[in-house]
Amino acid sequence: MLASERKIMKILVTGGAGFIGSAVIRHIIENTQDSVVNVDKLTYAGNLESLKEVATNHRYAFEQVDICNATEMDRVFEAHKPDAVMHLAAESHVDRSIDGPAAFIETNIIGTYVLLEAARKYWNDLEQNLKSSFRFHHISTDEVYGDLEGPEDLFTEETPYAPSSPYSASKASSDHLVRAWLRTYGFPTVVTNCSNNYGPYHFPEKLVPLVILNALEGKALPIYGKGDQIRDWLYVEDHARALYKVATEGKIGETYNIGGHNEKQNLEVVHTICDLLEELVSTNRHSREGGSPQGFKGLITYVQDRPGHDIRYAIDAQKIEKELGWTPEETFESGIRKTVEWYLKNTEWTSHVQSGEYQQWVDKNYSQRTD
Numbered sequence: 001m002l003a004s005e006r007k008i009m010k011i012l013v014t015g016g017a018g019f020i021g022s023a024v025i026r027h028i029i030e031n032t033q034d035s036v037v038n039v040d041k042l043t044y045a046g047n048l049e050s051l052k053e054v055a056t057n058h059r060y061a062f063e064q065v066d067i068c069n070a071t072e073m074d075r076v077f078e079a080h081k082p083d084a085v086m087h088l089a090a091e092s093h094v095d096r097s098i099d100g101p102a103a104f105i106e107t108n109i110i111g112t113y114v115l116l117e118a119a120r121k122y123w124n125d126l127e128q129n130l131k132s133s134f135r136f137h138h139i140s141t142d143e144v145y146g147d148l149e150g151p152e153d154l155f156t157e158e159t160p161y162a163p164s165s166p167y168s169a170s171k172a173s174s175d176h177l178v179r180a181w182l183r184t185y186g187f188p189t190v191v192t193n194c195s196n197n198y199g200p201y202h203f204p205e206k207l208v209p210l211v212i213l214n215a216l217e218g219k220a221l222p223i224y225g226k227g228d229q230i231r232d233w234l235y236v237e238d239h240a241r242a243l244y245k246v247a248t249e250g251k252i253g254e255t256y257n258i259g260g261h262n263e264k265q266n267l268e269v270v271h272t273i274c275d276l277l278e279e280l281v282s283t284n285r286h287s288r289e290g291g292s293p294q295g296f297k298g299l300i301t302y303v304q305d306r307p308g309h310d311i312r313y314a315i316d317a318q319k320i321e322k323e324l325g326w327t328p329e330e331t332f333e334s335g336i337r338k339t340v341e342w343y344l345k346n347t348e349w350t351s352h353v354q355s356g357e358y359q360q361w362v363d364k365n366y367s368q369r370t371d
Contacts, residue, residue, distance in 0.1 A: 259315025
């Protein structure tokens with residue numbers, strides 16, 4: 001259905017205070033007439049400051065609810081009566097899943113099941129016209145596909161699942177549940193699998209924000225193994241546009257892969273960030289101009305690789321381009337510059353998210369692996 005032909009919608013977004021979820025909500029409120037109900041438990045990575053610019057908009061509502069709580073989810077559906085669901089709530093960090101997989105099983109599998117059942121119960125009671133237009137959009141990851149073998153291979157929507165970590169296994173399980181609810185109950189679902197996201201408001205346990213913030217403070221820039229792992233990098237605001245397009249125009253029962261067409265080795269990503277910081281904060285005492293002989297690159301520290309670390313992920317995003325007309329607007333070079341500039345301008349946001357709990361986790365995770 002074309003955007004011009006459909007009615008204004010109310011979209012329930014789970015995990016809306018997270019990195020990708022908040023980008024989706026900002027996109028919807030700032031670029032459409034639709035309204036949003038943000039359902040988020042507000043765990044360590046959920047941050048309402050990421051939604052400060054839309055929080056007072058009359059088309060935005062927030063519910064602090066755990067998707068594993070069936071009673072509360074039933075209440076949310078009844079109170080807000082959404083026209084669609086975009087399910088982004090998930091535990092999402094591979095390292096944390098290795099250290100403590102239980103939370104990933106609980107949120108990503110059990111939580112998805114509870115949400116599916118709450119949504120199905122609500123959907124079953126809708127009038128026929130509302131029932132036929134309703135959809136449940138499940139947002140997932142390319143990590144469910146496992147590791148690519150050949151240097152030219154790409155993940156397609158038909159690639160078999162072969163998850164390597166507790167995180168990717170939990171997401172694969174949730175993907176299967178969503179497709180089973182369509183097959184078994186006729187529940188109108190659509191699934192997307194994306195490549196590595198980066199951009200503003202990213203919680204600093206992930207590579208890009210961790211490197212930016214550590215470099216500014218003269219801390220080690222930890223690189224797993226040799227840093228030769230290859231990822232396809234997708235700017236989060238490009239991803240948000242794609243997700244909204246799938247939620248509103250995607251075909252029920254389909255899967256769409258979303259990628260940035262930007263394959264880079266992790267070490268290359270870190271070098272690019274260091275070069276940008278040399279340009280943008282040349283007077284920082286850890287830069288070459290600021291007095292450090294090797295500059296920010298001198299902070300790079302190689303640490304023991306994570307168990308089961310996949311070498312290469314890369315997305316074939318032809319389907320979403322051909323069927324829905326989506327392509328990324330940002331190259332890696334333009335997106336990473338915007339990202340570094342954002343972190344330099346938003347020190348208040350970063351200082352608030354760098355809590356004691358986060359610092360303790362970083363210290364524990366990386367100090368144990370230093371060579």
